[in-house]
Amino acid sequence: MATTFPIRNLDLPVSRHATAATTERTWVRWLLIGTAVVFLGVFLFMPLAVVFSSALAKGISVYFSALREPDALAAIRLTLIAAGIAVPLNLVFGIAAAWAIGKFDFFGKSFLTTLIDLPFSVSPVVSGLIYVLIFGLQGLLGPWLAAHDIKVIFAVPGIVLATTFVTFPFIARELIPLVEAQGNEEEEAALTLGASGWQTFYRVTLPNIKWGLLYGVILCNARAMGEFGAVSVVSGHIRGRTNTMPLHIEILYNEYQFAPAFAVASLLALLALATLFAKTMVEWKSRQHAKELARMGETA
């Protein structure tokens, strides 16, 4: 998945007159729209179609047996474990970071903000290598870990660490502007009314950021399950043990097992579609909420 920042559509009111004045001629419009459609078709829809058609090329039974195969099941399980640990960790971290950065002024705040973006700016392969250099046998903590019989690299902990690192910024990034925009006043009001810190967080802060939080979780989860580069470096590609779904797909593909490779890939593609759907729903829902309030506000 590309490392882009999520940008949400803003529902800006557009006046009809302004549209008319800024509209291009018909052929320019069709040319631009056509270019966009062709581009999307070639780079998005065709690959997606190829994934599913190749997956089913050898029939439905091959498709399902590829998914039922023990190594495939192990890869799916490991992917779920990695995402299942990384997402909650980043959820807690994201809220804590957004809270700290959005609500308080402290020394090193801009440095921390930059640091949160680090996983976005560093190549995933480098992210993986960092962990090898720290936890690997020749690494910083390698000897100590070996002495205590703890395996991090080429084992599940390394995969979880790498996944967590790469998906670090998603939730924090989504929440920081939201929390910043909301300011402190509601929390201060809750405190003067006698609410404890937890009550304030649970009853005031959380409801105000819930849609942004859900949006961040969805994106974070998609990236956690699809991560290839960093995980590839720390995994060691041990079949049935340290392969996640993306790694499993690569191995199958390199062995010319195209139909099974695409069968597992179709699961990831489905995840992507489900993510897009969930993301759209969340956006629609939060926009609907805002609109409703605005509309009722006008009649009040």
Place this chain on the structure above:
Amino acid sequence: MSIEALNISKRFGQFAALEGVNLEINRGELVALLGPSGSGKTTLLRVIAGLEFPDSGTVRFNGKDISDRTARERQVGFVFQHYALFRHMTVFENIAFGLKVRPRSSRPSREKIRAKVQELLRLIQLETLAQRYPSQLSGGQRQRVALARALAVEPSVLLLDEPFGALDAKVRLELRRWLRQLHDEMHITSVFVTHDQEEALEVADRVVVMNQGRIEQVGAPDEVYNHPASPFVYNFLGNVNLFHGRVDDGKTYIQETATGQVLYVRPHLLEIARLPNGGSHFRARIKQINSAGPLVKVEAIAEWGDSVRVEMPQERFQNLQLVKNEEVFIIPKDVKIFAKREPA
């Protein structure tokens, strides 16, 4: 509950928001903290509330040192400038919040909370809007909900930060009278912050005039207005004309820079006449006349070239029949002198 703030100082980086402020507020009083922006009035209010902790100094409630207590423990009612209503809760839920978050042992029953909220909704005359969200209310309605929410926990002190600042003129006037009336009924010790001298003078029992992190004067509205303790207070509480000069034996000498004194005269304490009265007076030429409103505002150019503001009742204006560019005499009826080393 009485409030004492003793020797409070607070800095934000290089900016000194409060410098050794001492203030006593009596039980049941309605006090206004009045000053321009940056004078420290909001900081003082937040220090009293426990939302801000001073660098030094002590806050006492009923003589008891509560400096170390958090906002939560101080149990004050605080109304925020922009109301800070919980936007995802209805009016009802907003008002009930303070009661619902109480620990189980002291939390009223569901019915009691409901009754209390209903009572407050009646008080603020918004019974029909209990299920609305804050975004569906007008500014004045939000303000009243914020007040009800603060009152729900039955605080012994009510603190209001620029309570009418964001409202239009008419609603402002209504709400501040309502607040005064409410205070007269409930007798809860209240402090409100404002930069509007008219608001402070009309609503408060006592006015605390602040400037640059210090208190300039504390007193009843008529006291601070009629006997300002410093040029700043005189200036801040209304329009004023400044003259260099002196007063000797009841006679006012204007335009004598050598004396080093400044005379302050409010526009309504200058009289315009066609003939000199034998006492203190100076010549001036009428430049502008604005007769909209109960007072006619006249701008004149004094004989030495400075602009002078004069205000008079409509009746007097009708009698005089002033016209533009007319030469007149201006007679100061009352002047106030401060030593020049304290420039306003």
